[in-house]
Amino acid sequence: MSNAAHTPTILVIDDDAEVRYSLGRVLSSKSYRVIEAGSGEEGVATVKKGPPPDLIFLDIRMGGMSGLEALQHIRSANPKQMVILMTAFGTAQTAIEAMKFGAFDYIMKPFDPAKVLTLAENALKAHNDLRSAGDYKPTINSEDYKEGIVGSSPVMQDVFKTIGQVTASDVTVMITGESGTGKELIARSIWKHSHRASKPFIAVNCAAIPDNLIESELFGHEKGSFTGATGQRIGKFELCDRGTIFLDEIGDMALNTQTKILRVLQQGEIQRVGGTETIKVDVRIIAATNKDLEEMVKAKTFREDLYYRLNVVRIKMPPLRERPEDIPQIIDFCLQNLVKQKKARVGKVSPEAMSVLSKHRWPGNVRELENVIYRSAVIAQGDAILLKDIPVEIREAVGGPTTAVSGGGTAQPFDASAGGLPANGASAAPFASAAGTAPAIGGGYSVESALDYLHVELSGGSEPILKRLETEMIVRVLKATDGNLVKASERLGMTRATLRKRIDELQLSV
Ligand SMILES: Nc1ncnc2c1ncn2[C@@H]1O[C@H](COP(=O)(O)OP(=O)(O)OP(=O)(O)O)[C@@H](O)[C@H]1O
Ligand SMILES: [Mg+2]
Numbered sequence: 002m003s004n005a006a007h008t009p010t011i012l013v014i015d016d017d018a019e020v021r022y023s024l025g026r027v028l029s030s031k032s033y034r035v036i037e038a039g040s041g042e043e044g045v046a047t048v049k050k051g052p053p054p055d056l057i058f059l060d061i062r063m064g065g066m067s068g069l070e071a072l073q074h075i076r077s078a079n080p081k082q083m084v085i086l087m088t089a090f091g092t093a094q095t096a097i098e099a100m101k102f103g104a105f106d107y108i109m110k111p112f113d114p115a116k117v118l119t120l121a122e123n124a125l126k127a128h129n130d131l132r133s134a135g136d137y138k139p140t141i142n143s144e145d146y147k148e149g150i151v152g153s154s155p156v157m158q159d160v161f162k163t164i165g166q167v168t169a170s171d172v173t174v175m176i177t178g179e180s181g182t183g184k185e186l187i188a189r190s191i192w193k194h195s196h197r198a199s200k201p202f203i204a205v206n207c208a209a210i211p212d213n214l215i216e217s218e219l220f221g222h223e224k225g226s227f228t229g230a231t232g233q234r235i236g237k238f239e240l241c242d243r244g245t246i247f248l249d250e251i252g253d254m255a256l257n258t259q260t261k262i263l264r265v266l267q268q269g270e271i272q273r274v275g276g277t278e279t280i281k282v283d284v285r286i287i288a289a290t291n292k293d294l295e296e297m298v299k300a301k302t303f304r305e306d307l308y309y310r311l312n313v314v315r316i317k318m319p320p321l322r323e324r325p326e327d328i329p330q331i332i333d334f335c336l337q338n339l340v341k342q343k344k345a346r347v348g349k350v351s352p353e354a355m356s357v358l359s360k361h362r363w364p365g366n367v368r369e370l371e372n373v374i375y376r377s378a379v380i381a382q383g384d385a386i387l388l389k390d391i392p393v394e395i396r397e398a399v400g401g402p403t404t405a406v407s408g409g410g411t412a413q414p415f416d417a418s419a420g421g422l423p424a425n426g427a428s429a430a431p432f433a434s435a436a437g438t439a440p441a442i443g444g445g446y447s448v449e450s451a452l453d454y455l456h457v458e459l460s461g462g463s464e465p466i467l468k469r470l471e472t473e474m475i476v477r478v479l480k481a482t483d484g485n486l487v488k489a490s491e492r493l494g495m496t497r498a499t500l501r502k503r504i505d506e507l508q509l510s511v
Contacts, residue, residue, distance in 0.1 A: 008124050010052075014044035014061035014071065015087070020110070021465035024058060027114045027117060041066030045074045054222045059104075061088040062094060069098055074096055081131055081383055083124045085381060087112075097452075103382060123389075127324045130351045130387045149336050150186055151334045154324035160187065160316055167314050167398030168194040173266065175311045176289040178318025181368030184289040185249065187316060192245040197285055200244035203237050207258075208250035215258050217274045226275020238271050238282045243482060245285045251311070252303065262286075274502045286311070321363040329361050335374040345378035358389055360399045437473050484511040 013021050018039070025035045025357030036054065038044035048054070056325050057075065061068035068086055075082050086099045089110040099107040105124045108117070149162070165173055168191060176184045185204065192202045210218050216225075230314070237246060247260070248254070265271055266286065270279050290313045297303035322458075332350060339345040350358070377390040384401050388396065430446045459466045475493065482488040490500040504511060 006414065008032065008034050009055040009508060010036060010055045011121065012036050012038060012044065012047060012054040014041065014068070016020065016040055016056060016063040017060070020087075022061065024112070027112070030198045032122070033120055033121065041068060041071035045071050045078075048075050048082065049078050053082060055083065055128055057084045057086050057123060059080065059086050059097055061099070062090070069095075069102060072099070072102045072104060078273070081128075083128045085120060085124055105382065127387055127389065128133055130353060131383045131495070133352060146337065147333050148190065150183065151328040151330045153330060154327045156319040156324055157327060160318065163314065163316050164194065167191055170284045171286070173311050173313045174287045174317060175314070176287065176315060176316045177294075178291060179320050179366055180291055181366035182318035182320060183367055187318065187417050188247045188287045188289060191287060195245065197243065197245050197281065201241050202245045202247065203241045204247040204249055206249045207238055208253035212258070214253040215255065216261065216301055218259070220261065220271045220273055222274035225278040226273075226294070230275065236271070236273065238265060238284055239280060241284050243283050245287060248286060248288045250290055251288040251293055252290035252297060256302070256304065259304045259307050262488060263304065263310060266310045267305075273338045321366045325359050328370065329355060329371055332358065332374055336378065339375065339378050345374070345381070347381045351387045352386050353388045354386050354391055354472050357388060357396055357399045361395055362398070378453060382447055427429055471503075475500070475507070476509065479509065479511060
């Protein structure tokens with residue numbers, strides 16, 4: 002292992018002697034040890050012979066073996082090798098390929114010396130981080146995660162014990178806690194361990210169903226009982242007979258519906274909307290809310306009698322910030338799941354990244370943490386999540402180092418501030434980087450990771466992915482070409498007529 006006195010070795014591979022010389026001068030000014038190779042073949046041989054350099058600058062266009070070929074040889078010999086590709090021609094394709102084959106970054110000639118140095122520094126830091134990430138070892142194997150709920154903090158251990166206690170009977174359970182703390186997960190776990198496990202579990206989100214429809218949803222209705230009731234409908238309670246019903250967001254339930262729930266609890270019976278028949282149902286109720294029901298009872302917006310009926314056993318889900326010791330385990334659990342689902346191949350987290358993740362306040366609790374891990378994992382280039390992979394808004398919220406990196410002269414694929422990606426009020430895109438600095442390859446977000454990120458973000462949207470991308474790209478290209486239709490249509494690869502049509506459809510002013 003290296004120590005503080007270690008002088009990083011940087012290998013420059015380029016068939017142009019002048020480039021090797023000038024890059025060598027810039028890098029030696031920071032007392033890096035620079036070695037050179039005049040061709041792809043020679044460079045690959047140097048790496049294979051070892052010891053491997055800490056960083057490689059590699060030219061893409063060379064006689065003989067191309068830079069991209071060399072990159073593949075180098076990365077297969079040493080998957081963790083940090084490589085920065087250089088080119089005089091910035092095309093989307095080479096940039097995408099470069100990152101796809103595992104380059105750390107991609108930079109355009111002619112170089113700005115200051116940028117070269119920042120880039121080298123960042124790559125060397127990532128190199129070190131990746132090495133130290135090897136020190137973090139998950140303490141738990143996947144067997145222990147079979148339950149699907151993790152947490153070794155005393156508060157969570159208490160929650161688990163309570164689950165064990167309420168599974169033998171049909172007692173009503175009320176689960177409270179902030180959004181994303183795992184209320185539904187706990188409800189399912191109670192059901193899975195109960196004698197009703199072979200019967201249905203039905204979750205009803207009371208906040209998502211309009212007041213005038215919720216009764217029909219829960220209890221069913223008879224044909225013609227209200228406008229639009231064209232046939233008979235069997236409600237959730239009937240469907241769920243002998244099973245478990247999860248009334249989520251019960252604090253949002255209208256008062257008259259509350260009355261009917263009370264009747265189920267007291268008499269075990271329901272009536273379909275518009276019906277006269279009384280139907281016996283045997284359903285266990287688990288309710289959840291993130292509202293303060295005690296306050297609502299005082300304000301008479303929640304029935305007191307129902308409150309006491311529901312609140313026989315109360316499970317209070319602690320917010321994640323009150324149990325930071327659970328964070329590493331939850332992260333580990335998420336990563337194992339992502340690997341299992343083949344969504345990512347990252348298994349570790351660097352200590353620095355872990356420290357930021359442990360310090361964040363997580364207003365969205367476990368759901369937010371899960372989401373951030375997913376986003377970071379698809380962006381990570383090595384086998385570990387590094388600080389730079391964590392969305393900038395999290396790094397800034399924690400107030401730690403944000404490693405604001407600017408990739409030298411590279412393409413700026415996405416400027417989220419211009420077009421408003423992503424939609425749906427999703428959290429800020431990581432590409433809208435700090436202080437308006439242009440997001441660049443090497444700012445932690447490569448083209449490939451940008452695409453991965455967009456894939457994730459846009460998959461959740463209502464609009465088809467390509468449609469959305471097309472719109473965003475048209476807007477950007479038009480801006481970049483000052484509304485020049487000839488140039489814009491060329492760049493976009495669509496005919497002018499099509500572009501004009503799209504502009505009209507989108508009602509853009511050019
Ligand atoms: N202790 C935990 N271990 C593993 N995963 C968890 C844990 N707690 C929550 N999760 C995960 O976090 C996400 C949110 O959990 P869940 O939907 O149960 O939260 P919730 O409290 O119902 O949130 P909301 O109030 O927003 O509906 C889910 O993907 C769940 O699997
Ligand atoms: Mg929920």
